[in-house]
Amino acid sequence: MVNTGFLLSVAAQAAPATVGEWWAQYGKMLTDGIWGTIYMTLVSTAIGYLFGLPMGVALTVTDKDGLRPNAVVYKTLDVIANIVRSIPFLILLILLIPFTRALVGRSYGTTAVIVPLTIAAIPFIARMVESSLKEVDAGVIEAARSMGASNWQIITRVLLVEGKTSLIINATIAMGTILGYSAMAGTVGGGGLGDIAVRYGYNRYQYDVMFVTVALLIILFQLFQTYGMMIANHFDRRKGNAMTAVTLVVFIVMTVLIAVCGGIGILSFIKEMFLK
């Protein structure tokens, strides 16, 4: 019984009798946790794409059937992606502690966790982008070449345009994975909902808090997933999916929410990273 003393101190607290009391005790922590998770997920995904998208494009273009085959560049990126992806995230998280500390100043908390999250996300996203772009019909690329398009024009006007639906679906998957990783980061004090679930569920056996946390994680995941599939389907011009009034409202509300959360997240990340 490692945590006996700790448990005793918890047991000494009066157990909340009503939902109101329960919320008064844990509400602030849970809302902070939700925000922490959203913050980590959105900022890591954004930075992940900032680097992962070009890396994925580079992998596609330099592959032997690509627009500009280059074995050296392809192999280098390929090996980097494989190395990072072969390390389990939990171990990567610990492995990167010195690096994170050097970059952020500390190795715990949501902002610090964004560093390993992003590093894990980049090669993952790059692979996703690579597979999306390789799905693009070679005939359309050839048609663009026959019209005198440069490689850059083919990337921006054909690959990224025709691969759009697949890119969005994969972005949704990437975001879900990062959300899962962010919860894992809770084991080393990463903050967010995962952190709460580990501290209360694993360390204190307070299952009520853990269940609520897990439920919140599931809801968040569902929201991201539904939203992603919604955009992917609606903007896929191969299908004639018109939005109903209800889905349109949900879509607009979600878009605004994600834009606002993402914006605030990125601003606070910049503030914490560079203006401390």
Next chain:
Amino acid sequence: MSEILIEHVSKTFLSKDGKVEALKDVNLEIGSGDIYGIIGMSGAGKSTLVRCMNYLEVPSEGRVLIEGKALSDFTEKELRKQRESIGMIFQHFNLLMQKSVIENVCFPLYIQGKKKAEAHKRAEELLEIVGLLEKKSAYPAQLSGGQMQRVAIARALASNPKILLCDEATSALDPQTTSQILALLKKINSEFGITIVIITHQMSVVREICEHVAILKDGVVVEKGAVTDVFLHPQTAVARELIRDDAGSEAEQPMSRIQEEINNGEIIRIVFSENSAFEPVIANLILTFGEPVNILKADTKNVGGVAKGEMILQFKKDNPRTEAMKQYLLDHGLSVGEAPEYYG
């Protein structure tokens, strides 16, 4: 001066199984304003040859000259510029599925750095020419194959090319749509004086619109010349085979007395089932009644071991025995129906 000159072009691909010679010492001269057909079975090297004309494939040996200028002398940038004056259409249309019809037509113009307003104006003119202006906001997935090919043609014409390369452009289309697309190509050729190169495995396409033809077999041009010469006096076995395989041949036949007699007569569709296809029903019909029957179309296939087929027959006009003849066909296990699409 010839528009396209192919001199001793060879192309070798390196594959796992060794070297594949796709083209062997090909020489062609395609005149300005010509409609030139290149025909051959699949694997004959047709697609490789046409791609040498805009350097999507670089020949291993030999030269390709467009208006007297060798493509091999061009830098990558000059080559891209040159490609703007060579339009190309494809078997599977190769449209951007995520962009609307008009944006597809605008695509080559955007590539050239044209502004949106200017590109749209030009695209609308082109959609008018191909008869799809009302579909400009539709997406390719909402169009039929023929319509998609029209969009592809409009797109290929956007940059005012001098040459239009057609790579099996009608192979994915039904015969009626094929004729419409070919008519459109002919119109483009005569109105804008664009040289058209048509790659196909269908002799009917060559017969319908080409002036000259080259027959390709295993990467070698075995025969070339004016379409009428090749058709009337095929020199090689390949040419004869292609002409023989020209299914649904509607080649002009001299108007015979019988044909005149039965012109405008009743047209029916008969469908063979079971074993009736093995029995010479039509021959017996003619022998029994001593009346002429015009076979407009016939198609028999072996479906799961059972011969099934369809024939379009035309009877003599106002013949009182027509009904009896139809009954004869019914009695022999054939189904008889109307064929309204064959009138007029």
